[in-house]
Amino acid sequence: MSRAFTENINCFNVLNNITFTATDDEPKILAWLSPLEPQVRHHDICEQRVESVGNWILETKEFRGWYNGDENGGSDHAALFCYGEPGAGKSYIWYERPSATNEEHDC
Amino acid sequence: MAVACFYYDFASREAQSPTNMLGSLLKQLLSGLGAIPVEIMQKFRDQKKAIGGRRLRLLDIVKMCLAVTSLQRTFICVDALDECVPGHRLEVLGALGQILRGSPNTRIFMTGRSYIRGVVERELGERITNVSIMSRADDIATYLRARLGKDTTP
Numbered sequence: 001m002s003r004a005f006t007e008n009i010n011c012f013n014v015l016n017n018i019t020f021t022a023t024d025d026e027p028k029i030l031a032w033l034s035p036l037e038p039q040v041r042h043h044d045i046c047e048q049r050v051e052s053v054g055n056w057i058l059e060t061k062e063f064r065g066w067y068n069g070d071e072n073g074g075s076d077h078a079a080l081f082c083y084g085e086p087g088a089g090k091s092y093i094w095y096e097r098p099s100a101t102n103e104e105h106d107c
Numbered sequence: 108m109a110v111a112c113f114y115y116d117f118a119s120r121e122a123q124s125p126t127n128m129l130g131s132l133l134k135q136l137l138s139g140l141g142a143i144p145v146e147i148m149q150k151f152r153d154q155k156k157a158i159g160g161r162r163l164r165l166l167d168i169v170k171m172c173l174a175v176t177s178l179q180r181t182f183i184c185v186d187a188l189d190e191c192v193p194g195h196r197l198e199v200l201g202a203l204g205q206i207l208r209g210s211p212n213t214r215i216f217m218t219g220r221s222y223i224r225g226v227v228e229r230e231l232g233e234r235i236t237n238v239s240i241m242s243r244a245d246d247i248a249t250y251l252r253a254r255l256g257k258d259t260t261p
Contacts, residue, residue: 001155003114006177008118010195016148016246018144018145018171018174019144019145019146020143020144020145021142021144021145021148022143023143023144023148023149025143025148025152026143027140027141028151029143029147029151030134032151032154032160032162033128033130033131033133033134033137033147033163033168034127034128034129034131034133034134035122035127036113036122036123036127036128036130036131037131038112038113038114038131038137039112041114041116042112042114042226045114047201048247050198050250050253050254051253052196052244053249053250054212054240054246056237056243056246057240060238062168062236062237062238063238064187065217066120066207066214067214070215075220076233076234077233077234077235077236078207078211078213078214078234079203079207079214079216079217079231079234079235079248080214080215080216080217080235080237080238081218081219081224081227081228081231081235081236081237081238081240082216082217082218082219082237082239082253083154083218083219083221083223083224083238083239084218084220084221084238084239084240084241085221085222086220088242089217089240089242089246090186090187090219090240091114091128091186091187091218093216093240096199102117107203
């Protein structure tokens with residue numbers, strides 16, 4: 001069973017000619033897309049992380065440039081690669097926006 | 108704003124195929140929307156008729172990721188890219204590059220050991236910025252204080 005999904009998101013129908021729909025099959029479809037659940041590891045990292053450790057990265061010009069994008073809104077430097085040896089703390093880099101809700105962070 | 112994360116793990120390298128990895132990103136992005144592209148719903152229904160079912164192709168997943176990331180500012184985080192099988196890494200970087208090219212709203216954050224820097228740069232070209240991550244003395248002190256503070260043994 002599906003119903004037309006038009007409220008508030010009419011623009012969905014225009015973008016790349018992709019139409020969205022709400023469907024009762026959603027949980028099954030999501031499980032079919034991938035059996036992997038990276039949220040489990042994400043949760044562990046969030047639990048083990050010590051606040052403020054590694055925050056210096058957020059102040060680097062590389063991080064700021066990547067996060068904010070260039071002035072014209074282009075996608076130059078849209079990818080940031082943090083490299084380092086095992087145990088350096090790469091997995092624990094964390095950014096939380098000042099006004100962020102719980103969901104809005106990068107791990 | 109949408110965020111999708113993926114953590115590579117050498118022990119799970121069999122299961123972490125490019126389609127499962129990109130499919131997992133798409134899954135996270137879609138679950139935030141509460142809606143499914145009709146095309147995906149149709150493919151899901153069609154594949155149920157095949158024996159044992161059938162998964163989406165990488166090309167279809169990338170196409171859907173492009174559509175979804177065009178809707179809002181999207182951050183994709185990929186941890187430990189060095190723990191991915193080399194062949195898969197190339198495919199995944201190629202797919203991420205396609206998403207970046209087609210969707211200016213998207214930012215990708217990746218981590219990995221230094222030795223894969225070359226392949227990351229080659230696949231993502233001028234779009235990539237590198238940062239070297241090293242443990243700093245003040246971070247180590249903060250970390251130790253926090254852990255020792257929670258230590259229950261005297």
